[in-house]
Amino acid sequence: xxxxxxGEACQFGDEQTxxxxxxxxxxxxxxxxxxxxxxxxxxxxxxxxIEQTPSQQKLxxxxxxxxxxxxxxxxxxxxxxxxxxxxxxxxxxxECSTLSTGTKLDSATFRKNANFNSTTFPxxxxxxxxxxxATSSFCAASFKSDxxxxxxxxxxxxxxxxxxxxxxxxFNYAQFQGTSxxxxxxxxxxxxxxxxxxxxxxxxxxxFLGPALFGSAKFTDHAAFDLATFRKDVVFSAxxxxxxxxxxxxxTHKTELPSADFQDAVFRSSTSFRSRVFVTAPLFHQATxxxxxxxxxxxxxxVASDGAARAYRTxxxxxxxxxxxxEEARFYALEQKxxxxxxxxxxxxxxxxxxxxxxxxxxxxxxxxxILLSSLSTVATLVYWIAASTRAEIAVGDAIxxxxxxxxxxxxxxxxxxxxxxxxxxxxxxxxxxxxFPSASLLNVIKYLSTLQSVLSATLLAVFxxxxxxxxxxx
Ligand SMILES: [Zn+2]
Numbered sequence: 001x002x003x004x005x006x007g008e009a010c011q012f013g014d015e016q017t018x019x020x021x022x023x024x025x026x027x028x029x030x031x032x033x034x035x036x037x038x039x040x041x042x043x044x045x046x047x048x049x050i051e052q053t054p055s056q057q058k059l060x061x062x063x064x065x066x067x068x069x070x071x072x073x074x075x076x077x078x079x080x081x082x083x084x085x086x087x088x089x090x091x092x093x094x095e096c097s098t099l100s101t102g103t104k105l106d107s108a109t110f111r112k113n114a115n116f117n118s119t120t121f122p123x124x125x126x127x128x129x130x131x132x133x134a135t136s137s138f139c140a141a142s143f144k145s146d147x148x149x150x151x152x153x154x155x156x157x158x159x160x161x162x163x164x165x166x167x168x169x170x171f172n173y174a175q176f177q178g179t180s181x182x183x184x185x186x187x188x189x190x191x192x193x194x195x196x197x198x199x200x201x202x203x204x205x206x207x208f209l210g211p212a213l214f215g216s217a218k219f220t221d222h223a224a225f226d227l228a229t230f231r232k233d234v235v236f237s238a239x240x241x242x243x244x245x246x247x248x249x250x251x252t253h254k255t256e257l258p259s260a261d262f263q264d265a266v267f268r269s270s271t272s273f274r275s276r277v278f279v280t281a282p283l284f285h286q287a288t289x290x291x292x293x294x295x296x297x298x299x300x301x302x303v304a305s306d307g308a309a310r311a312y313r314t315x316x317x318x319x320x321x322x323x324x325x326x327e328e329a330r331f332y333a334l335e336q337k338x339x340x341x342x343x344x345x346x347x348x349x350x351x352x353x354x355x356x357x358x359x360x361x362x363x364x365x366x367x368x369x370x371i372l373l374s375s376l377s378t379v380a381t382l383v384y385w386i387a388a389s390t391r392a393e394i395a396v397g398d399a400i401x402x403x404x405x406x407x408x409x410x411x412x413x414x415x416x417x418x419x420x421x422x423x424x425x426x427x428x429x430x431x432x433x434x435x436x437f438p439s440a441s442l443l444n445v446i447k448y449l450s451t452l453q454s455v456l457s458a459t460l461l462a463v464f465x466x467x468x469x470x471x472x473x474x475x
Contacts, residue, residue, distance in 0.1 A: 011060045024064045028087065031067035043068030053079040056100050061086055070112075073097055083108045091134075094119045101145075105130055116141050124167060127152050135178070138163050149174050160185050168210075171196050179221075182206050193217050203228050214239050222246070226272070230257050238264040241271065249275035254299060262287050273298055281311035281338070284318060291322040300334055309338035329470050333362035359463055366467035373460040377414050380453045384410040387446060388436050409436060414453065418461075421454035 012022040021027065023042055031039060046068060053059040055077040063085045071088070074095040080102035091112040101123025107130060114136040121141070126148035137159040146167035157178035168190040179200045189210040196214070200221035211233040218240045226246040234257060245267055249255035254275045260282040270292040277299040302308050316331035337357070340350050356362055360369050385407050413436060416423060423429030424447040437443045 011062065024061070026065060026067070028065055028067055028089065031065070031089075039068045042066075043071075046071070050078065050081075055079055055098075058082060058102060066090065066092070074115075078103075081105075087111065088114070091115070098122060099125065110134065110136065113137075118142075120144070121147065124148070126150075132156065132158065135159075140164075143167060143169070146170070151175075154178060154180065157181075162186075165189065165191070168192070176201065187212070198223065205229075208232070208234070211235070219243070219245070227255075229255065230260075232258060234258065234260045236260075236262050236265050240266045240268070242268045244269040245271045247276060248272040248294070249277075251275065254297060257282070267293070270294070277301060280305055281308040281334075283307070283311050283314075285310075285314050287314075287318065289318045289322060291324075293322070293324075293327075295327055295330075303334060303337040304341045305338075309335050309342065312338055325470070325473060329362070329364050333357070333364055336362055356463070359460065360467050363463070363467045363470040366464055366471060369460040369464040369467065373418075373457060373464070376453065376456055376460070377411075377418065380414040380417070380449075381407070381411045383449065384413055384436070384446065387442060390439075390442070406436075413450075417450045417453045418457045421458060422451060424450050 010022055010025060012024050021030070023038075023045060026038065026042070046064070046066065049059065049061075050073065057079050059079045060082045062082055064083070064087075066086060066088045068090065070090040071092045074093045074097055077098045078094075078100060080100040082102075082104045084104050084106045085108065087109045089111050091114070092110065093115040095115050096118045098120040099122075103121065103123070103125050105125065105127045107128070109131045110133060112134045114132055114134070116136070116138045117140060119138070119141045121143045123144070124146035125143065128148050128150040129152065130149075131153040133155050135156045135158065136154060139159050139161045141160075141163045143163070143165045144167065147165055147169045149169075149171045150173055152171070152174045154174070154176045155178065157180070158176060159181045161181050162184045163182075164186045166188045169187055170190075170192040172192050172194040174193070174196045176196070176198045179202070180198055181202045183202050183204045184206065185203070186207045187210060191208055191210060191212045193212075193214045195216045196218075198217065198219045198221070201219055201223050203223070203225045205227045206225070207229045209229075209231045212230060213233070213235045215235050216238045217236070220242050222244045223241050224246050226248045227250055228247075239262070247257065249257075254277045256279055257273070257276040259280045260278060263283050263285045265284070265287045267288060267290045269290055271290050272294040274294050275297045279301055281300065281302045300312070312331045312335040316328055316335055319325075319327040319331060336353050339345050340353055359372060360366070388406055388410055389403065413433070420429075424433055424443075430443070430447075433443060433446065437446050
């Protein structure tokens with residue numbers, strides 16, 4: 001006598017045919033031993049039952065062993081099928097059909113190909129604990145409400161290309177043992193893949209309009225999320241990527257990757273975030289990044305949020321770990337900018353940080369301090385020239401030539417303040433300067449101005465040296 005796993009008696013009570021079993025619940029072994037007559041009879045009865053039940057009405061087919069010919073249930077509106085614990089031995093085809101609200105497929109087993117291409121699920125549907133032993137395809141299928149695939153086993157390739165999930169989608173603990181294709185799939189609501197296990201997974205151009213949660217998921221082969229759209233939180237915490245992860249955006253423009261959490265994630269092979277804009281500082285705490293991590297054309301917009309400085313510090317350390325100097329300097333700069341938004345950072349530190357940013361972009365720009373140094377020297381030369389010109393020694397007829405000569409001497413004087421700083425504080429220096437600035441009070445003013453020039457020049461040279469060291473450090 002057939003019993004459901006919950007201990008309920010057979011729902012086809014009046015169809016007892018083979019000793020303990022009704023036609024619908026005859027175990028697979030008995031079918032295997034029979035000459036096929038039983039299967040033909042079963043096929044006939046199944047089709048008859050489905051056709052006789054009006055759409056929207058419930059058809060209890062729990063535990064049915066579909067050991068019949070391939071079932072073609074395509075292009076029709078089907079009743080609300082309860083296929084829990086059923087076993088489908090031959091290919092089954094639901095292409096372009098509508099499976100009425102209340103359809104349940106939990107713990108069903110599909111031994112051959114299951115075709116749900118362009119199938120419409122108007123209500124919430126559950127495939128939890130179901131097993132697809134052969135290929136399954138849901139291309140362009142439409143899930144109008146919640147779709148549950150918890151603990152579902154896909155033992156062969158599965159295809160969700162261009163599938164539309166309008167409600168919440170849950171693939172928690174699902175196992176994809178073949179390739180899984182979610183390319184151009186649209187998840188309009190929550191997309192849960194917590195602890196799911198993938199081989200090669202293709203989420204290319206998928207649209208995650210709600211949060212995309214892949215915490216503790218495992219990708220044994222390549223994980224392709226390139227060109228995918230992410231609108232809400234993206235969580236890949238403790239996710240393992242064993243053979244490459246591609247989160248890159250299109251080549252032509254940058255696309256957003258909002259709040260991204262990659263904490264404790266493990267990237268064992270090449271990883272790409274090319275052309276992505278991180279709207280909030282991405283969290284990579286305790287993550288293991290690969291040396292081949294592509295951050296070309298990426299933007300990190302957030303320097304104001306609470307955890308931004310810590311987030312960038314982690315990335316800076318990760319980049320230091322893989323000896324990526326350029327990226328390390330980049331995250332150092334971002335960390336410094338973020339620190340300026342902390343209330344506990346003292347004003348002087350903020351000011352110093354701002355100046356360091358302005359004069360060399362935190363040591364990332366070696367050219368800028370040199371340009372500033374030459375501008376400073378030019379301005380200093382002009383100031384000294386104006387000051388020196390106030391003396392009345394130049395003959396009127398010789399004004400132009402004398403003035404040009406004086407300008408040259410002032411340029412020499414300005415350069416001297418760089419190579420030989422604080423000269424005017426020594427007697428020898430003062431005697432030499434006296435020839436240019438004969439007035440004692442003027443000389444005193446020049447003494448302080450040249451000191452300022454010396455200090456600024458020394459600072460710019462030091463910053464230039466630091467920037468060179470950042471760039472060419474080999475340790
Ligand atoms: Zn039965």
